[in-house]
Amino acid sequence: MSEAVINRKKDRRKEILKRYGLAIGFVSPFVLVFIIFTVIPLIMGFVISLCKYNPYDLESTTFIGFSNYLMLFGNNVLARTFWQALGKTLIFDVVAVPCLIIIPLGLAYLINMKPPGYKIFRAIIYLPSVISITIVGVLFGAIFSDSELGLINAWFSSENPIPFLSDPVLRWTVILLASIWWQTGTNFIILSAALRNVPKSLYEACEMDGGSRLELFIHVTLPNIKGSLGIVLFNTLIGYLNLYGQPTVLNSAINRNNIESPMMLIQQWLNSFERSSLTGLISATAIFFGLIVMLFTFIERYLMKDRKGGSKYEIQYKAYEA
Amino acid sequence: MKSNTKHTKLSKSEKQRLKEKTISFILLLIICIIWVFPFLYMFGMSLKTDVDIGTNPTSIFPSAGNWTLEHYLGFISMKGDRIDDLPIWMINSIVVTFLSVLFTLIVDTLASYAFVFFKFKGKNTIFAILLLSMTIPTAISMTPMFTMYASVGQAIEGLANNRAYVMMWLILPGVANVFNLYLMKNFFDSIPKDIVESARSDGASDFKIFYKIVLPLAKSTLMLVSLFAFVSSWNDLLWPQLILSGKDSTFQTITVALTGYASGDSWEYKGIAMATSVFALIPILIVFIITQNKMIDGLATTGVKR
Numbered sequence: 001m002s003e004a005v006i007n008r009k010k011d012r013r014k015e016i017l018k019r020y021g022l023a024i025g026f027v028s029p030f031v032l033v034f035i036i037f038t039v040i041p042l043i044m045g046f047v048i049s050l051c052k053y054n055p056y057d058l059e060s061t062t063f064i065g066f067s068n069y070l071m072l073f074g075n076n077v078l079a080r081t082f083w084q085a086l087g088k089t090l091i092f093d094v095v096a097v098p099c100l101i102i103i104p105l106g107l108a109y110l111i112n113m114k115p116p117g118y119k120i121f122r123a124i125i126y127l128p129s130v131i132s133i134t135i136v137g138v139l140f141g142a143i144f145s146d147s148e149l150g151l152i153n154a155w156f157s158s159e160n161p162i163p164f165l166s167d168p169v170l171r172w173t174v175i176l177l178a179s180i181w182w183q184t185g186t187n188f189i190i191l192s193a194a195l196r197n198v199p200k201s202l203y204e205a206c207e208m209d210g211g212s213r214l215e216l217f218i219h220v221t222l223p224n225i226k227g228s229l230g231i232v233l234f235n236t237l238i239g240y241l242n243l244y245g246q247p248t249v250l251n252s253a254i255n256r257n258n259i260e261s262p263m264m265l266i267q268q269w270l271n272s273f274e275r276s277s278l279t280g281l282i283s284a285t286a287i288f289f290g291l292i293v294m295l296f297t298f299i300e301r302y303l304m305k306d307r308k309g310g311s312k313y314e315i316q317y318k319a320y321e322a
Numbered sequence: 323m324k325s326n327t328k329h330t331k332l333s334k335s336e337k338q339r340l341k342e343k344t345i346s347f348i349l350l351l352i353i354c355i356i357w358v359f360p361f362l363y364m365f366g367m368s369l370k371t372d373v374d375i376g377t378n379p380t381s382i383f384p385s386a387g388n389w390t391l392e393h394y395l396g397f398i399s400m401k402g403d404r405i406d407d408l409p410i411w412m413i414n415s416i417v418v419t420f421l422s423v424l425f426t427l428i429v430d431t432l433a434s435y436a437f438v439f440f441k442f443k444g445k446n447t448i449f450a451i452l453l454l455s456m457t458i459p460t461a462i463s464m465t466p467m468f469t470m471y472a473s474v475g476q477a478i479e480g481l482a483n484n485r486a487y488v489m490m491w492l493i494l495p496g497v498a499n500v501f502n503l504y505l506m507k508n509f510f511d512s513i514p515k516d517i518v519e520s521a522r523s524d525g526a527s528d529f530k531i532f533y534k535i536v537l538p539l540a541k542s543t544l545m546l547v548s549l550f551a552f553v554s555s556w557n558d559l560l561w562p563q564l565i566l567s568g569k570d571s572t573f574q575t576i577t578v579a580l581t582g583y584a585s586g587d588s589w590e591y592k593g594i595a596m597a598t599s600v601f602a603l604i605p606i607l608i609v610f611i612i613t614q615n616k617m618i619d620g621l622a623t624t625g626v627k628r
Contacts, residue, residue: 019440019528020442022528024442026435026436026528027432027448029429029433030433030503031433034455034498036494037463037467037494037495037498038458038463040470041465041466042466045462045466045469048465048466048469053469055472055473110346110349113343113346114343115346115347116347117347118350120354121351123614126617126618127357127361127610128360130553130606130609131557131606132580132602133557134559134577134581135599135602138364138583138584138599139360139363139599140360142367142592143360147589149375150379151363154380181357181360192622193623238459242459242460245559245560248559250584251584263460263461263560266461266465267560267563267564271564273568279465286462287465289461290459290461290462294457297457
């Protein structure tokens with residue numbers, strides 16, 4: 001082998017090594033932050049959940065195995081609060097999640113008819129999605145206030161004000177209304193883009209067959225927006241299992257400290273200094289709750305998975321094209 | 323005969339379309355009026371005098387002679403009864419949000435550049451693990467993160483009330499965002515590799531290629547990522563509430579501080595609450611008005627593709 005070839009090989013090796021170093025340099029900030037704020041907490045969380053642990057008194061740490069998890073199935077304050085909060089959240093979600101799919105879908109359907117000024121309508125419907133839940137709390141708290149000064153009470157029932165935020169059922173209704181106003185926008189935008197992407201020729205094919213409007217919607221629209229519908233459902237489901245902001249800000253004096261969702265429970269117990277000796281238990285609760293959330297998302301993913309085939313009209317249309 | 327029926331059918335469907343447009347216009351108009359209403363109410367209430375809030379609850383705007391800016395002017399004077407911290411809350415929010423966006427951009431673009439334009443062992447495995455980590459629920463990572471924050475703060479003297487330490491914990495956990503990484507990687511993948519290769523063989527360093535060629539091409543994706551980072555950082559409640567609990571009120575961000583006004587009860591502070599909300603809304607509103615088309619398009623495409 002000549003010297004030149006060896007030199008070239010050496011150069012190439014040097015080059016590769018240099019590039020390798022650069023690659024590590026480029027990825028390392030991300031990986032470092034990821035390890036510190038995701039990987040380590042993940043491991044630590046699991047270890048803590050197996051211990052009696054107090055972040056302000058590390059020497060008292062003792063390993064106690066899975067008994068923190070067993071506490072969740074026992075008869076104690078934490079277990080009772082947790083299951084009650086989970087129940088409330090799930091009941092709310094059964095109503096709220098369909099509302100937050102169907103209403104945005106309906107609005108997307110209307111926008112897709114492209115009436116004059118539809119871009120302005122679109123921006124207005126989307127706007128509440130970018131504001132913070134605390135602003136939503138201030139607004140809906142004033143509009144639906146228990147007091148006779150609240151807007152709805154002042155308009156309709158100033159003589160004997162309706163306790164919108166104290167009565168449990170009414171309060172959850174206000175939370176639902178606030179949620180719809182606040183979060184319709186995001187799903188609405190995604191779904192209207194999906195509707196826009198449905199091929200027109202499919203509609204025409206179905207119309208030729210004499211399909212009615214409803215049939216058109218079921219056989220053409222729905223199968224074609226299934227992907228986006230899956231994403232929207234996935235995001236909404238996770239968001240509402242993790243319900244936190246709405247019940248935190250929409251309250252009155254008598255239910256200010258109520259725990260209405262698992263996230264509120266975890267947040268409030270972590271936050272209270274007196275309960276810091278229970279950190280292991282809270283950690284176990286958080287992991288257990290996290291697993292429930294994951295279970296729901298896996299079920300959702302499984303149900304929305306693309307089956308082979310497609311809708312009746314799609315198959316016919318494809319056969320016709322071929 | 324055949325062409326005749328076709329002709330009437332066409333005009334019929336045109337008529338139908340016009341009818342549809344009219345109906346959807348009317349429905350959307352009604353909905354948008356309802357949608358805008360809370361904003362109008364907020365703005366109107368913030369301009370009412372305290373007396374007017376008590377005596378004139380049925381109208382959303384102040385009655386004649388009761389228009390006032392007192393709830394806004396109260397913020398300018400640093401000493402007042404309750405609200406004197408508002409300028410500090412705003413500054414806190416602005417600093418935290420600005421740094422969050424900046425770090426997100428730097429960290430995430432650098433990493434996605436490496437994932438696309440460098441070859442290294444285990445690249446695909448690492449990326450797959452990162453994608454998988456997106457399914458970890460917030461609850462699981464939040465608890466130990468708070469524990470770390472509390473333990474370290476406790477262990478080192480004076481750290482618990484150190485502004486930089488608290489800010490770091492507000493900013494950094496959101497910086498390594500896998501979804502942003504995924505968005506940017508998707509875009510970088512669409513850049514022809516030849517461009518980068520030829521620049522490399524011309525002797526340009528990767529750093530130069532990164533900020534002279536790749537970043538300018540990715541402008542709109544960067545814009546989108548910063549918009550999402552901006553909105554989510556400004557509006558974040560759960561994590562900052564945890565981090566800032568028990569801290570001095572001057573540590574708070576505007577979103578966290580507003581929870582104190584959110585309750586339906588305290589009517590003596592409603593004017594101030596509304597004016598504070600208007601302040602909290604202004605930065606978001608400015609960004610929204612300037613970039614709403616980009617935001618909506620970005621959301622639509624990322625949502626549909628994913």
